[in-house]
Amino acid sequence: YEKVVFCFDMDDVGRKGAAECAALLTPGKGYIAELPLKDPNDMLTSGKSKDLISCLYDAREYRPDGIVNGKELWDLVSNRDEHKAVPYPYFSLNELTHGMRLGELVTVCAGSGIGKSLFCREIAHHLLGLGETVGYIALEESVRRTCLGIMGIHLNKPLHLEEDEVEQEALLPAFEETVGNGKFYTYDHFGSMDSDNLLSKIRYLIKGFDCKWIFLDHLSIVISGIQGDDERRLIDNTMTKLRSLVEETGCGMILVSHLKRVDNGHEEGGRVSLHHLRGSQAIAQLSDMVIGLERNQQAGTTSNETRVRVLKNRFSGQTGHCTTLGYDHDTGRYKEDTNVFEDTTTTNNPF
Numbered sequence: 001y002e003k004v005v006f007c008f009d010m011d012d013v014g015r016k017g018a019a020e021c022a023a024l025l026t027p028g029k030g031y032i033a034e035l036p037l038k039d040p041n042d043m044l045t046s047g048k049s050k051d052l053i054s055c056l057y058d059a060r061e062y063r064p065d066g067i068v069n070g071k072e073l074w075d076l077v078s079n080r081d082e083h084k085a086v087p088y089p090y091f092s093l094n095e096l097t098h099g100m101r102l103g104e105l106v107t108v109c110a111g112s113g114i115g116k117s118l119f120c121r122e123i124a125h126h127l128l129g130l131g132e133t134v135g136y137i138a139l140e141e142s143v144r145r146t147c148l149g150i151m152g153i154h155l156n157k158p159l160h161l162e163e164d165e166v167e168q169e170a171l172l173p174a175f176e177e178t179v180g181n182g183k184f185y186t187y188d189h190f191g192s193m194d195s196d197n198l199l200s201k202i203r204y205l206i207k208g209f210d211c212k213w214i215f216l217d218h219l220s221i222v223i224s225g226i227q228g229d230d231e232r233r234l235i236d237n238t239m240t241k242l243r244s245l246v247e248e249t250g251c252g253m254i255l256v257s258h259l260k261r262v263d264n265g266h267e268e269g270g271r272v273s274l275h276h277l278r279g280s281q282a283i284a285q286l287s288d289m290v291i292g293l294e295r296n297q298q299a300g301t302t303s304n305e306t307r308v309r310v311l312k313n314r315f316s317g318q319t320g321h322c323t324t325l326g327y328d329h330d331t332g333r334y335k336e337d338t339n340v341f342e343d344t345t346t347t348n349n350p351f
Contacts, residue, residue, distance in 0.1 A: 019032065036051070036055075040052055086132065090334075120217055134212075134214075147186075257278065273311065290310070304326055
């Protein structure tokens with residue numbers, strides 16, 4: 001036969017059985033009929049014999065899940081993406097990355113004490129100012145420290161150092177306009193935890209509270225709570241789960257990752273590379289964007305200058321050093337220095 005139509009019951013068992021039977025035939029021969037009622041008997045007893053015949057002749061060709069004919073994709077490609085890019089708070093970073101997009105996994109990496117958490121809090125504060133809903137999970141600091149950090153950015157004051165110097169009258173508006181505006185959610189937990197438990201919390205933030213943007217700081221402390229001695233395998237598994245979660249929910253995720261120790265010393269201004277990511281190549285492979293931060297903590301007058309380098313850019317392929325951020329001790333914030341620019345941008349277009 002050139003065409004075989006399977007017309008099983010429309011319940012889960014019937015649909016599963018029809019797919020399993022159609023899969024036994026040569027591709028292109030199996031077809032599956034869709035009925036408006038439970039089964040052919042219900043169609044006949046309801047006086048819908050003509051409709052039953054039409055359903056048999058209109059049966060769709062069986063294809064395994066996920067396989068689509070390109071001829072059916074016009075509506076998908078002709079409609080503009082509803083989720084436009086959201087800018088980073090730094091002009092030059094946007095020039096290379098074209099902003100942040102939902103459905104992407106962005107990894108931020110740097111040496112210890114370089115300023116990864118501040119960089120993430122600056123982005124979170126920026127998103128809150130744009131009216132976005134943010135889920136922020138910082139496993140290495142308390143919820144209070146996270147909140148004070150974001151509120152301090154709003155007030156241009158390092159509140160964790162100068163909280164006693166700020167009047168409650170000034171603190172309350174900063175709270176209400178940032179972490180207390182109803183669009184900020186966090187998780188009260190300190191230290192490592194089971195990755196599946198953490199993923200369920202993240203999924204709840206996305207599904208239950210419509211958090212479009214998730215910050216996870218940081219990967220190393222996530223896997224430290226998992227049983228097993230093979231760090232590479234643990235990172236592989238966790239990154240695969242995070243990547244799948246981003247695909248499933250369509251959220252935008254900003255993940256913090258540590259670097260392995262190398263001879264050039266990331267804490268002394270050593271240049272960051274993808275192969276410096278700690279433990280596994282899966283971090284680079286499964287990330288849509290990788291952003292590295294570089295700073296020489298021992299450089300005296302320039303120890304407050306942090307270079308931002310795009311290490312991977314799946315969206316446009318543009319990579320390289322894009323901007324330099326200066327840390328202001330008085331405000332506790334990063335300030336972009338557009339006059340300091342190392343023109344080493346390279347193009348590595350994956351298309």
